[in-house]
Amino acid sequence: MSESQPLLATVKVAKSYGPVVALREVEFAVRRGEVHALLGANGAGKSTLVKILAGVHTADAGTVHVDGRAMQFHDPVDAMAVGIATVFQDPALIPDLTVRQNLQLSEIKDSAFTHWLEWFDLQALDLDALVRDLPLETLRVVDLARALARDPQVLLLDEITAALTADQAERVFALLTDWRKQGRAAVLITHRLAEVRRICDRATILRDGRNVALFEPNSAATVANGSVTGTMQDVDEHELVEAMLGADVGELEKSDAPEQTSQRQSDSPTSSQEIAFAVQGLNSGDAVREISFELHRGEILGLVALEGQGQERLFSLLSGDRQPSDGEILVDGGQRRWRAPYDAVGDGVVLIPGDRLLTLLPNLSVRQNLVVPLFSRIRQWLRIPADERQRVMNAIDRLSIDTRAASQVRRLSGGNQQKVAIGRWLVAGFRTLLCFDPTRGIDVQTKREIYALLRELAASGAAILLYTSELAEIPLVCDRVLIMHDGRIVDEQNAALATEASLLTAAHGLEVPA
Numbered sequence: 001m002s003e004s005q006p007l008l009a010t011v012k013v014a015k016s017y018g019p020v021v022a023l024r025e026v027e028f029a030v031r032r033g034e035v036h037a038l039l040g041a042n043g044a045g046k047s048t049l050v051k052i053l054a055g056v057h058t059a060d061a062g063t064v065h066v067d068g069r070a071m072q073f074h075d076p077v078d079a080m081a082v083g084i085a086t087v088f089q090d091p092a093l094i095p096d097l098t099v100r101q102n103l104q105l106s107e108i109k110d111s112a113f114t115h116w117l118e119w120f121d122l123q124a125l126d127l128d129a130l131v132r133d134l135p136l137e138t139l140r141v142v143d144l145a146r147a148l149a150r151d152p153q154v155l156l157l158d159e160i161t162a163a164l165t166a167d168q169a170e171r172v173f174a175l176l177t178d179w180r181k182q183g184r185a186a187v188l189i190t191h192r193l194a195e196v197r198r199i200c201d202r203a204t205i206l207r208d209g210r211n212v213a214l215f216e217p218n219s220a221a222t223v224a225n226g227s228v229t230g231t232m233q234d235v236d237e238h239e240l241v242e243a244m245l246g247a248d249v250g251e252l253e254k255s256d257a258p259e260q261t262s263q264r265q266s267d268s269p270t271s272s273q274e275i276a277f278a279v280q281g282l283n284s285g286d287a288v289r290e291i292s293f294e295l296h297r298g299e300i301l302g303l304v305a306l307e308g309q310g311q312e313r314l315f316s317l318l319s320g321d322r323q324p325s326d327g328e329i330l331v332d333g334g335q336r337r338w339r340a341p342y343d344a345v346g347d348g349v350v351l352i353p354g355d356r357l358l359t360l361l362p363n364l365s366v367r368q369n370l371v372v373p374l375f376s377r378i379r380q381w382l383r384i385p386a387d388e389r390q391r392v393m394n395a396i397d398r399l400s401i402d403t404r405a406a407s408q409v410r411r412l413s414g415g416n417q418q419k420v421a422i423g424r425w426l427v428a429g430f431r432t433l434l435c436f437d438p439t440r441g442i443d444v445q446t447k448r449e450i451y452a453l454l455r456e457l458a459a460s461g462a463a464i465l466l467y468t469s470e471l472a473e474i475p476l477v478c479d480r481v482l483i484m485h486d487g488r489i490v491d492e493q494n495a496a497l498a499t500e501a502s503l504l505t506a507a508h509g510l511e512v513p514a
Contacts, residue, residue, distance in 0.1 A: 005068045007032045007185045008053065008084070008154050013062035015048055015209075022048040024209040025062065030154065035176050035186045037196045037203035041244050041471070041504060045209040046189050047089070050156050053187070054086035055079035083153035087160055089189075089307060091139040095132035099142060102131060108149045116145035120171050137164050144172075155179065155186040161195065162308020165286070173199050191306035193237040193508055200232060205243045213243040237510060245501050273297065275333065276463035277349065277432045279318070282327035287313035289487040291327070295432065295463045300454060302478035302495055303467040306507050310487035311467050315436050318465070319351035320344035331432070345373065348431030352438050356421045362410035366401060367392050369409050369420050373428035388427070395423040400449060415446035422450070432463045440469060451477045471500045485509040 006029035015023040023045045030036045040046050051057040053064060055073030063070045066082045073079045076086070093102050103113055110127065117123050120141045131139065144160065161169040176186055176199055188200060196203055205213035215232055274297045282291040287310040295301050305311040316322040318329065320338030329336045331347045338344045341351065350373075353359055361369055370392050396403060399419040402412065409420055418438060425433065435454070439447040454477055458464055466478060474481050478495035483506040491506040502512050 006030055006065070007067060008187075009065040010049070010053070010059075011063050011065065013049070013052060013059045013064070015045075015052060015057065015060050022209050023052075023059075026206065026209070027211055028204055030185045030187055031201075032185055033180050033183045034201040035180060035188055035199055037200040038187055038189045038206070039193075039196065039203055039240065039244060040206035041500070044206040044244070046206055047158060048209075049206070050086065050088075050158055050187070050189065053079065053084060054088075054156055055084075056086075080150060080152075084156065085147035085150050085152035085154070086156040087140070087144050087147050087158065089158040089162070091131075091136075091143045093131045093139060093143065096130065098128045098130055099125065099134075100127040102142075103127070103146065106146060108146055112149035112151075113145055116148045117141070119175065120145065120168060137168065140164055141168060148175075153184050155184070157186060158189045159191070159307050160188070161190065161192065191308075191508065193240050196240065197232060197235065197237070203232060203240070205240070207244060207246055212246065215240075215243075237508065238505070241501070241505055241508065241510075245504060273299075276331070277465070278330045280328045280330070282314070282317060282329070283325050284313050284317055284322065285325065287487050288317060288324070291487075291489055293482060293489065295465055297461050297463050298458050299480070300458050300464045300466055300478045302474045302481035303465060303484060304471065304474065304481055304503050304507055305467070305484035307469075309484050309507075311484055312436075313487075314484070315351065315353075315434055315467065318344075319349065319434055321351075345430075348429075349434065350425050350428075350430040350432070351434045352421055352425070352436065354437040354440060356414070356417050359421050360409050360417060363408055366396070366403055366406040366409060366412070366420055370395055370424045370427050373424055391427045395426040398426060399423050399453065418446070418450070422453070430462070433457065433465070435464060435466045437467055437469050439473065447473075471503050474498055474503060483507050 009029040010026055012025040012027065013023055014021075014025055026045065026049060028038070028049065038046050038049065048057065052059050052073075055076040055078050058073070064073065065071065066084070071078070071082060079086070093099075094105070097105070100110070103110060114123065114127075117125055122138065122141055122145075125138070125142075131142075134142070140160065141164070144157075147155065161172055164172065173195075176188075179186055180201070188195070190196060203213075203215040204211065205215075215235060275294050276297045277295040278293065280292050282288055289310075291314060293301070303311060303314075313322070317324050320341040320343050323338070329338070331349060336344075336347060338347075344350070351359075361372065367389075371388055374388060395401075399422065401419045401423060402416045409417060412420070422438065439450055451473070454464055454466070468474065474495050475498055481493050481495045481498055481503065482489050483491040483493070483503060485507060486509060490509060491512065493502060493506070493512075505512050
């Protein structure tokens with residue numbers, strides 16, 4: 001292999017999931033002795049590309065090359081066999097097994113693993129502890145140490161520092177510096193642009209599944225769309241954001257918004273209107289810090305955050321799944337101390353989680369899933385009174401749920417499963433709806449139906465908090481939007497005036513230009 005030959009590369013790699021095109025002829029190359037950043041806004045295709053390089057997914061077209069040889073990965077084992085190790089954003093560990101048992105399943109020697117635990121100052125970790133009992137930051141280090149124990153040539157790191165303490169993040173940077181000196185390579189996905197400038201040698205930027213920019217040391221950035229110049233040493237973070245968004249990014253198209261968009265913006269809630277839900281000084285470790293906001297009746301309040309900024313923990317606190325270390329949750333002006341989500345539901349505060357399978361009973365029917373909140377005892381699930389049947393049919397009609405495979409929810413499409421997850425609260429009733437990325441991974445038509453439903457619910461007096469990873473959704477459905485960074489609310493914008501650029505800039509912790 002020549003010195004210029006990439007250690008890992010893709011040639012015109014493409015990938016689609018049904019009608020959704022995730023990657024479009026992506027060219028990506030990682031050299032020996034470099035840390036290469038892979039950047040892009042949410043949905044740009046970064047994680048899909050990493051999963052193809054890791055052997056989790058197979059490309060529809062194009063090839064992956066390792067040391068100049070075309071490879072075909074059928075599963076992660078094939079990728080590991082040629083020296084590629086991956087640390088995904090969500091720990092790839094079985095929660096009901098111990099750390100040691102997870103190592104045994106991975107065929108990792110304890111000695112190689114504990115060597116890397118010492119590097120991260122976690123030598124005191126009990127290998128016989130259950131994975132589910134360990135904090136997220138520890139699980140990220142466990143996953144990284146397990147990957148390093150394989151002695152790979154290429155490390156693929158997806159948001160590795162997002163859940164780590166500052167000290168652990170420093171150890172990751174020291175590791176990558178040493179990795180570079182050894183002639184190995186690493187691919188770093190991160191939304192923390194300061195890390196890119198500090199530790200990375202080059203940066204590839206994806207947008208809408210395509211290559212749009214390549215930043216290289218000592219040369220101008222090569223840009224496919226728009227014009228950005230700079231090097232990794234002196235590039236301004238705003239220029240990186242511009243490259244991710246594109247030169248043509250401006251006001252979002254309003255043509256796809258519900259017809260009432262302009263009217264509802266002029267009538268958006270003010271502080272004089274009824275407050276349905278509020279939090280004051282909410283804290284939970286380092287993940288949630290001094291969060292305060294008010295949510296009014298008839299309002300859809302958006303929340304925007306990059307991965308790993310504390311939004312998952314915040315929704316866990318707001319739904320009663322976890323208890324805050326400090327601060328207050330108020331419903332209709334009264335303070336609440338919930339021990340479990342059941343208590344929150346009793347106060348009319350309900351959650352639609354990002355992973356719909358967490359809330360659905362996949363082997364039960366559509367009807368049984370829709371009525372679950374109405375019954376407190378399992379033996380009642382199959383005994384649905386006549387009036388409840390009417391509620392179920394109304395929810396099915398209102399959401400246009402496809403019931404051709406109604407006997408088991410797992411047989412439904414992802415979009416219809418999400419409709420069922422929402423529909424159960426139409427059946428049971430609620431006052432405040434917490435939506436965590438409810439349109440992730442579903443088709444455009446279903447998204448529009450959900451947008452329209454949320455606006456309809458708000459018009460009827462419901463209060464809705466909506467976190468979304470798709471920034472284009474904000475002006476389509478929200479009245480106001482809060483931006484979260486590093487566990488804090490750092491900005492608030494009028495959703496009608498918010499642009500993808502202003503939201504992403506604030507989400508990176510940067511000041512939004514006036």
